[in-house]
Amino acid sequence: MNRDKRRTVIAGNWKMNKTPREAFALVSEIAAAARGKDKCDVVLCVPFVDIPAAVAAAEGTNVAIGAQNVHFKESGAYTGEISAAMLVECGVKYVIVGHSERRQYFGETDETVRLRAKAAIDAGLTAIICVGEVIGQRQSGITNEVVSMQTKLALEGLTKEELSRVIIAYEPVWAIGTGLTATPEQAEEVCALIRRVIADLYDQEAADALTIQYGGSMNEKNAAELLAMENVDGGLIGGASLKPASFAAIIDAANA
Ligand code: PGA
DSSP states (O other): OOTTTSOEEEEEEOOSOOOHHHHHHHHHHHHHHHTTOTTEEEEEEOOGGGHHHHHHHHTTSSEEEEESOOOSSSSSSOTTOOOHHHHHHTTOOEEEESOHHHHHHSOOOHHHHHHHHHHHHHTTOEEEEEEOOOHHHHHTTOHHHHHHHHHHHHHTTOOHHHHTTEEEEEOOGGGTTSSOOOOHHHHHHHHHHHHHHHHHHSOHHHHHHOEEEEESSOOTTTHHHHHTSTTOOEEEESGGGGSHHHHHHHHHHHHO
């Protein structure tokens, strides 16, 4: 991370875990642990139905609440979907877009990821856009091509001003939920590549200001060495974000 140039952001992705009652308790516990740790931003991306409880528990703390997806239309006949305006009215500030589980299990494409990110940004949300290669792509040596392409397609048409409401999360799919973490060097290599892509698309100032997270089995044991990398500006954390002590230790590592 480089706190002189950009914000460090530690975000939890709860996935499909916790009921509203459990969410209230867990957000409260994490917010208590995060108090005064203001060298990073802390975000918890919770299931849609948990949002009101999570926002209530986070009120007056330095924890912001995020959602895990958003639809790109303002309203209409899209059964099961949630609009950006609905999230904003509930007090949501961030939304994950293009998580590999959405791409793998729910048919998200680079095109729908781009549309969702744009809708989120237009509504004033910060979009956490996920990119990352699957194991076969890494083994074939095409990680850089895959990640560059996903990044470029997701950002297509966004202005530099709009880019200031984007976070990119580099999440190698083989590291998600597997306990297999990318080494700090592997994470740094791809996060630095993403920053070069941004410099090419926009300019160096925009690239330097962009927060680029690493995600994939980040935990209290490996967070410090990952965050020590110049281009790793935080984490998108699944499993360990459900454990208050682990998540608090990651926030501590981002504040060290
Ligand atoms: P994990 O999940 O930390 O459990 O690997 C990360 C993510 O999917 O965002």
